[in-house]
Amino acid sequence: MDVLPRTILLKVLALEALAGRVSSNHLKYPQILESLRLERAGYNGEKSMDYPLKLLDKEKYFIFNGLRLEGTDFALQLDTYLLSQYFSVIFESKNWNGQVCFKQKPCQVVRILDGIEQGMPNPVEQVKTQKYNLNRWYSQNQMPVLPLEGYGVFGNSTIITIDKGYYEAEKSICKIDYINSIIRKLETLYKTPILTQKELNKLKRRLLKANTPQLKNYLSTFNLHQSEVRTGVRCPDCGLLAMEYKKSSWHCPSCECISDDAHIPSIIDYYLIFGPMISHQDFKWFLHLHSSSVATKKLASLKFEKIGKTKSTIHKIPYEFISANQEKSKNGTLLAGKCGKV
Ligand SMILES: [Zn+2]
Known part of the structure; x- marks a missing residue:
């Protein structure tokens, strides 16, 4: 079994x-x-x-x-x-x-x-x-x-x-x-x-x-700075990292795609690149959210574990969030690549 x-x-x-x-x-x-x-x-x-x-x-x-x-x-x-x-x-x-x-x-x-x-x-x-x-x-x-x-x-x-x-x-x-x-x-x-x-x-x-799955820090492996990572929410249709949040949905300025959950693969990307801890500030920065109240609402809807009770509250993205949403993290081009031999 x-x-x-x-x-x-x-x-x-x-x-x-x-x-x-x-x-x-x-x-x-x-x-x-x-x-x-x-x-x-x-x-x-x-x-x-x-x-x-x-x-x-x-x-x-x-x-x-x-x-x-x-x-x-x-x-x-x-x-x-x-x-x-x-x-x-x-x-x-x-x-x-x-x-x-x-x-x-x-x-x-x-x-x-x-x-x-x-x-x-x-x-x-x-x-x-x-x-x-x-x-x-x-x-x-x-x-x-x-x-x-x-x-x-x-x-x-x-x-x-x-x-x-x-x-x-x-x-x-x-x-x-x-x-x-x-x-x-x-x-x-x-x-x-x-x-x-x-x-x-x-x-x-x-x-x-x-069982303790390990997340490797590739930013340090490749000696990359956080500023070298492109932020934003990717359009599920055309792949552009430029979706804008307005009127309770994500909108692509290029292909006009509208999505309610386009931010989920971006949160997975954040977890995979920066690790499971995310602050309100990081959340706003990574998803290009301009409104604090929208960020608070979106974060609350995800029901991540909260650590600390003050302004410096950190949210912990659980591993289960990644495994459950794995399919959504596929951006269509990279995962479709051939898995050859070494
Ligand atoms: Zn698009």
């Missing part, structure tokens, strides 16, 4: 929001687009896991997509995590092009693409670190210990070679087509239930509660 459905990664959404609000003439614009291409490719690799996992017994397995957990001094994010009464498995997706060689002496991963060799992060070590951290998290949170396995999963078109004797790579690297046979093998290996169904349900609830 898909208990944590795969939503488009916050990183992809944040880069899309930024790319849509930084001028295409800006020096950093090509870098933003390149980061977006890489993040989209990663997301696509994770998404390709959905089909083989759909074939699993829904009663037997809980599937967590993009689960992120924070320990006392570490954090871990799992592309795909499978949980059962008998064992659990981490699948780390790798959507790489070309030929990937796992070399043993010295231990390294080389990718050959268009005749050019490139050193890559070793998925064997990544999976080992994920397993180590997940076990630590279970132990820090006094959770029951289940046998834990981990695999780096490559798309079917990637050619993989593994040096003879590199047993760790042979054991933990696989192609996406083999996911189901791996799970069947694990089912024959772990035949004793460690958890009752009730305990498994409890563990599922605790993992969902502990």
Whole structure:
């Protein structure tokens, strides 16, 4: 059962929001687009896991997509995590092009693409670190210990070679087509239930509660100032960032589109670029609202949590607001882009 459905990664959404609000003439614009291409490719690799996992017994397995957990001094994010009464498995997706060689002496991963060799992060070590951290998290949170396995999963078109004797790579690297046979093998290996169904349900609830999606601050990554972000409400029809609020609706001066809720994707953009905290002043500034009373009314209608009671009240945009309105945040051009491989 898909208990944590795969939503488009916050990183992809944040880069899309930024790319849509930084001028295409800006020096950093090509870098933003390149980061977006890489993040989209990663997301696509994770998404390709959905089909083989759909074939699993829904009663037997809980599937967590993009689960992120924070320990006392570490954090871990799992592309795909499978949980059962008998064992659990981490699948780390790798959507790489070309030929990937796992070399043993010295231990390294080389990718050959268009005749050019490139050193890559070793998925064997990544999976080992994920397993180590997940076990630590279970132990820090006094959770029951289940046998834990981990695999780096490559798309079917990637050619993989593994040096003879590199047993760790042979054991933990696989192609996406083999996911189901791996799970069947694990089912024959772990035949004793460690958890009752009730305990498994409890563990599922605790993992969902502990899930903490992270929002990366791309303004600092690209060394951008707030003034370099284009503000305003985007027209849902023509895409112009110039909608004006009058007579209780948003009006586009270019295509004459009228909308009641065109500000929602802009609030999502604000969250993705600046974070969840927004003041009355920020709200007016970002949406180009000239009237304080209109801004107050609009903010109140959104029912965000208020922090502080004076003039400096801050409103907190909840994560659920983003996931619930994700479709509306698509501006039609950027999200429609191809999600290629890395
Ligand atoms: Zn328009």
